[in-house]
Amino acid sequence: MRLPEPDAGGYYFNGFGRLLPGKGGCMYRRFFYSILVIGMMLLAAFAAEADEPQRRVVATRLVAEGIDPEQAQNLLQDPRVTVRPEIVLKNLFYSKPRPSRQRPEVMEVDPRQIARGRSFIATHAMMLDAARKRFGVSPRIITAILIVESWLGDYPMPYGVFNAYANLAFLLDPDYLKNLQERYAAQYPQLKDEATLARAKTKAVWAAGEMVFLLHLANHLDADPLTFKGSFAGAMGPGQFIPSSFWIFGIDGDEDGLASPFNMADATLSMANYLYRYGWREDAPLEQKRKALWYYNRSDVYVNTVLMVYGELEK
Secondary structure (H helix, E strand, O other): OOOOOOOOOOOOEEOOEEOOOOOOHHHHHHHHHHHHHHHHHHHHHHHHHHHOHHHHHHHHHHHHOOOOHHHHHHHHHOOOOOOOHHHHHHHHHOOOOOEOOOOOOOEOOOHHHHHHHHHHHHHOHHHHHHHHHHHOOOHHHHHHHHHHHHOOOOOOOOEEHHHHHHHHHHHHOHHHHHHHHHHHOOOOHHHHOHHHHHHHHHHHHHHHHHHHHHHHHHHHHOOOHHHOEEOOOOOEOOOOEOHHHHHHHOOOOOOOOOOOOOOHHHHHHHHHHHHHHOOOOOOOOHHHHHHHHHHHOOOHHHHHHHHHHHHHOOO
16 A cells, blocks of 8 residues: 655645644554544444343334334434433323312413413414314414413423333333333332233333334424424424324425424414314314314313313403
8 A cells, every 4th residue: 555645744644634744654543543433332332232122122113113224223322312211100100181289170270371372362363264264273272272282382392202202112121111110119119010011011012103103204304303302201392292193184384395293383283183183163062172172182181171271262
């Protein structure tokens, strides 16, 4: 191999840029260090997989569902995907809407949110009217859901959506589930119940399926799925859609060629589509309205709260 000629200052050049003076030895050292760094990164990835086999279990599941093997492996090995047992515990034990102490049939709603909701309806009249004209769903019910779900899109969403689903899907690994059970059974004795374990396994299968839809959505938006933020349950955007629901019901509301759960115009039109498909009609009997809302969130407390806000917005 012929060495490159040094420049006037005695420096050498190669693909990495300007090298230190010498007769080519630095070029070899640079190459050696690059190989060493790459080797260390690969060893770290292999070590992480060996220490956390649940990542491999989930990646295998995603591939079986049609996700590109390289994408699945890269995502599950990304350092932004962290093992967070508290996400599993929150989903198992704290996912139901919390009733108000004064009125246990509904959730606590700050009266200021009602006032904000009225302003929201006025400010976004054209956007909300598009949903009304297309699906017959009123601005009031969409705004009521937005208030309960996300404070009109202003509620902080600190969880990585992919990470939330990944942690639930880790329960597909029987050893990981057993380890979590043993580690937290003293704090959560319900983890010893067969019913809870069965629910955990069901959630794991569900979460893996949601990860597939999340990746389809990310590919549609040409976005990094690890940048999506949402709730610990994996719901996204002002309407708090889960990936499968948005993939099915999502609509491009602002005609930019993309349907995104994080875009308010897209979210509101998609919410109207969802409610209409499940039977919401402004002139329908109360029970029919309740049923449509129950499909949005399967909780009587939630349904009661949305209907309460819906009524308050009319005043």
